[in-house]
Each structure stands twice: as C-alpha cells, then as structure tokens.
Amino acid sequence: MTVPATQSAVYIRRVEPAESGMEPASSHALDEATSRTTRSPLRVVHVGPCFTRGGAENHAIDLARFLDPSRVRIEKCIVTNPDMLDAAVAADMPAPVELGDEPSIRQAAKEHDVMMFWGMMLDSWLADCRPPLCVYLAHGDSYWTHDLLVGSRRVVDHVVAVSHGVQRKVCDGFPSTVILNGVDTSRLGQTRSREHVRASLGFHPDDFVLGYVGRLSPEKRADRVLRATARLPRNFKALIVGWGPLRHELFELANDLIPGRFAFVTADRHLGDFYHSLDAMCLLSEFEGFALVVLEAMMCGRPVIATPVGSVPETIVDRVNGLVVDGDVDSVCRAARLLSEYPQWARGVAAEGRVFAEQHGHAWRMARQYEQLIERLWTEKFGRCPDLTMRWEAREALAT
Secondary structure (H helix, E strand, O other), X not given: XXXXXXXXXXXXXXXXXXXXXXXXXXXXXXXXXXXXXXXXXXXXXXXXXXXXXXXXXXXXXXXXXXXXOOOEEEEEEEEOOXXXXXXXXXXXXXXXXXXXXXXXXXXXXXXXXXXXXXXXXXXXXXXXXXXXEEEEEEOEOOHHHHHHHHOOOOOOOEEEEOOHHHHHHHOOOOOEEEOOOOEOHHHHOOOOOXXXXXXXXXXXXXXXXXXXXXXXXXXXXXXXXXXXXXXXXXXXXXXXXXXXXOHHHHHHHHHHHOOOOEEEEOOOOOOHHHHOOOOEEEEOOOOOEOOHHHHHHHHOOOOEEEOOOOOXXXXXXXXXXXXXXXXXHXXXXXXXXXXXXXXXXXXXXXXXXXXXXXXXXXXXXXXXXXXXXXXXXXXXXXXXXXXXXXXXXXXXXXXX
C-alpha cells in the first residue's frame, strides 16, 4: 500500500550573471548565492516494523509535518510487517508509506541521503550498501531497544534517544543525542464542551474521572486504572481511550470490577474532547521512551499521575507539575484521592504542567532540533553542507 506524499520537491537552477543580464557579482557574493541555490534538502527514508496507531508512528508523522522541507525532508516510509500497517494511520503521514522487505530497504539506502530507523536490526541487510548517514531512533528504554541497536552496530552512525533515561539505558557505547518528543496540538482539538462529553459517556458533574489514553498492551498496565477505581468511592469513574490487543480483556475486567462506572472509547481525532473530560490522566507503564500522552494531557490542563519511567523523571516534578507514583494500585489511589480532596492544588499542578508543555512540548521545537542534528552529522562526516554534487561524492566514498 502506498499513500501519496503531500510534500513536493523544489529544484532551483542557478542563473549565471551572463544569462540574467546582471553585472558579475563579487566573489564573496557569488559564493553565498551558489551555496543557497545549489544546496538541496537532505532526503530521508524512515524505516520501521509497523505503522499503526502508536507513539513511534505519531513521532514520524509529526516530524514529517514540521521539518523544514528545504533543509530535511522525509520522502518515504517503509514498513516491514504487512499485518502491522494501518491504512488510516498511514494516510496521516505526509510522505508515501510502503510495505517493504530487504531488497526495497537496500534500494532505499542507495536512493536516500539519510536512513532513520527503529525497532529493527539492519546490519545483515545493509552491511554492503549502507546509506550515507544512518540514524537509529531509540523510542524506548527496554532491553530489546538496546539489543536491536547492538544488532545494527555496523551501520549506525548516530542514535537519537527520546529522553535522557533512554540514553542512559540504551545508548552506552554509541554516539547519541537526546531530542525530547513533541506533539502536534492539532490532534487535541475540541468539538464539544467538557460537560457535554462527560454526559455522553455517562459521567456526572461531581464524578472524579481517572483516564488512560493510548495503546492497550501489557506493558502499559491500563488495568491498574480500573483496579484503582474499584478501590475508590463510587463517584470515581474510569475512562479508557485506546486501541490494542487487550481491549476486550480490559472491557471484561471493567465489567467485573466497576460495572456502570466506566467508559471505553476508540479515538484518534479531537482527543481534546476526551482529555478535557478527565480529572486526571494516568500513565502507569512498566517501561516507556517518551509517552506523548503525558505532554498531550499537560497541554489540555489535566494533572498527570505517572510512573517514573522513560521521560517522566525529566518531565514531571512530583507534586509540582504532576504526580509520580510507584505504579501499584495503592499508590494510584493515594494520588487520585489527593487530587480529589484538594481541587485548588490540583488545578495548580495542572497549570504548572501546561506551562512546561507549552515551553518544551511542541513538535515544531522537536523538528528544528532534528534538522540541526542531521545537518551537523552530515557536515561532520562529509566535510561540508549537503549539495547536489556532495551526494555523489558521499556515495562514491562509501563504495570505496
């Protein structure tokens, strides 16, 4: 499956003074003009095992949307698992999304300046045809993220870690840079008021709604939101906004533990409707890289209850702009009670979280840092900024 790109390349032909009728420029001015007109964007191919609704995919989509296409441009996304390609998610990517295998990835390595990849080992595929610049995206802090990086050691030039915690746990022995994730706030639009959304979900004005947003998979431990709600007074309710393999199991658990006190929603648009309907957003993961939902909840002015995994220690100061918990059900209950019993303080925590997210959490900031890093890595490796001639020189150097 291929989704057409929304970006287009712009090719600029240098006009010589004799052609234009202008007087010849000074040597310095001509050098500057030449640099501007012969320079072309670095062309990137993004490779991964899947393209479903998740953090790594949203990261790719937001990065492609906010990169300056005159500097760095994602031209193609290759997905290797045909069972893990969601056409609706791929349609959001502003570049073609294609199913691929070893031959297509080898071909992409020959055709692009930069390969960014995650969730795969590429040593055996690219040992004899590596791209000019290869960047590994460390999206998580689990052992398998490190193992996949080690399995790609021969082709990786640099690693981008999405948090300092990921860098410490995953990137030892590799040159690496931390670039915190950012979010595209257009996903957080509202179509209805908080009161209307809560009423449509069966919640009352005096209910305290604990929520979870994201993939419903074992490491996310969304069941603990339901188990905590079951131990709290009846005005505590649970809202699960998500998708994934555990959806049916979690729905059955909610029916058993808190009948009539929960709602399940699947949504990937207008998430602001659901964030604003919450009184607290919970992220109780066993391991993480940089959970975008933390920034999204903060941007919507919701207090966050989170375990100290991934980027949480560098994002949340406990009881200042969020609450950090052990992750066991009792700790979640204590945090929820605090927010419920001290609403003015809870609003202050949420306000501090929003300030942090507004200052540090936008995808625009993330994209600028990726541009700067990729251009710097290219210049350090090949000696000057990219231009049309430079690409062929780089490939010839690698071939020899």
